[in-house]
Amino acid sequence: MAKECEEALREIVEGFRSCRRAFTAIGDETRQLILLVLLQSDLTGVRVGEIAEKAHLTRPSVSHHLQILREAGIVAMRREGTRNFYYLSVDGTQWKEIAGLIDLIYASILHISAPT
Numbered sequence: 849m850a851k852e853c854e855e856a857l858r859e860i861v862e863g864f865r866s867c868r869r870a871f872t873a874i875g876d877e878t879r880q881l882i883l884l885v886l887l888q889s890d891l892t893g894v895r896v897g898e899i900a901e902k903a904h905l906t907r908p909s910v911s912h913h914l915q916i917l918r919e920a921g922i923v924a925m926r927r928e929g930t931r932n933f934y935y936l937s938v939d940g941t942q943w944k945e946i947a948g949l950i951d952l953i954y955a956s957i958l959h960i961s962a963p964t
Contacts, residue, residue, distance in 0.1 A: 863949035870942040873920035893933025
């Protein structure tokens with residue numbers, strides 16, 4: 849039983865290390881606001897100007913925060929000619945890894961709190 853707990857703890861530590869950049873990125877209130885705008889759109893993507901308008905932010909601010917979210921694997925971008933569209937994507941992003949880490953932590957908490 850102790851070996852299972854050690855393995856789970858090791859996986860959690862590795863998960864925190866792997867998701868650190870993503871957690872930092874989504875921890876910022878401005879980036880959370882941008883994520884909410886993206887969540888309200890379809891998966892075809894939203895342009896910077898539309899995000900800026902909906903979030904009541906400047907275009908340079910939105911561009912800066914989108915870059916951070918992209919580097920963290922939280923947001924993806926597709927290009928159509930000279931236009932960039934930003935969206936939340938399941939493929940190639942950190943969302944699945946974050947969800948797995950949270951599930952692992954929750955399972956560990958349930959295991960710890962289970963009556964013996």
